[in-house]
Amino acid sequence: MDRVLYTAMSGAKQTMDQQAVVSNNLANASTTGFRAQMSAMRAVPVEGEGMPTRVSVAASTPVADMSSGPMNATGRALDVAIQDDGWLAVQSDDGGEAYTRRGDLQVDADGLLTSGGRPVIGENGPIVIPLGADVSIGEDGTISALEEGQPPDAIANVGRLKLVDPEDQSLERGDDGLFRPLPDDEGNINALPQNEDVRIATGTLEGSNVSPIETMVAMIDSARRYDMQMKGIETADENAQRANNLLSISG
Template structure:
């Protein structure tokens, strides 16, 4: 009976975490460059139940020979193993704002080990000075002429240096070059992740690589081709209709587990108050 409590509780926790993940996806449906999370549900390892029994041998000494009688397998519940971002390319939205830039994956190699499709990211200087990566190209120019993200973090060039512009009148061509008066003043830092699933979300649309190692430049990777579009932003790749459907499914699963838990609770109450009653 108690195993049932634990199994049902694990199902409720898993669905609660999935609902929280889906709610976060829905809340960022309009966040530029946001990559929706996907849940991975796993069952706890199965246990093989056996009953310890004995058989009496008809001898003078009445020997008992112990043996195990197999009952069957028991699965003890489910859990949400992890939430992994979906790095599918989002649609482009024209904004007309000169500081907005969007990345478009044209040709990306497939990682031989994981089978994942590679992806590219803008390179950002993190608050601790280490590189961060994002698909959100909603940039701005601060008072000192530096190209920054909306929350004030510096956009880096291809040499991992801050991009300082002599004027707010600049253009960015399809190759990522930043031009002022037709003169190349910088090249946007674009990092390439062969297996983007190894990146870790840091919040604010930022990712960090394993062990904080910088990603290689996408300009130097064979088979990688992309385009930068000034005046555009990449939309979130959240599918609002699918997310709402998944949320309703998670709610229904949570309610089903809740009803089973209530049934177990009623059974335990009856066992304690009625079956276990000692008649005087």
């Protein structure tokens, strides 16, 4: 196969993958605490039989933009914005621990405190709130509840949000949109410890760090690059056909 086809074909495939990343970012431009996904590509030689001039394109390890999103005051008692580099611990679908910046907390029909539909983890597991209680959350994540009909001095501590700071550890996004530490040398993913220094702002939500304008520009750029690569494939095919015609005439 002509090396032009290798370059254009692999480039077109990776451009389609990048377009999917950009589309997902744009779809989450208004999602609370969302971290934009960043994609990068690199040239790699083609392994196996073939000429050494054949070069393919491969995606580098996907990373997320960890910069903070805008802080928006809501005044809602269950809205929290994690400060600086902190993360909120939640229970993933497989029962493990994962981390998010999404702070629009809800209480479900069973009194379970959730973030994005997933149980929020406290110091002793998932946090349960008395139904109908007036809830307040301190800047250190301490949750207090005053049950309906009780006097003001009957306020009780019902738990504390598990707030972590990965510090030097890198987090990677899973297919479920939640973040987890990288596996250790044995392939295990260990839960992060509670960090006493992480603070939250109540009555505030952190918005997505996706810039809709920049993302739209990136989407247009990806579409143009895909068109260029497809034209390269068409040109290489036309050149091959002309070469075959010349060979058939000379024969």
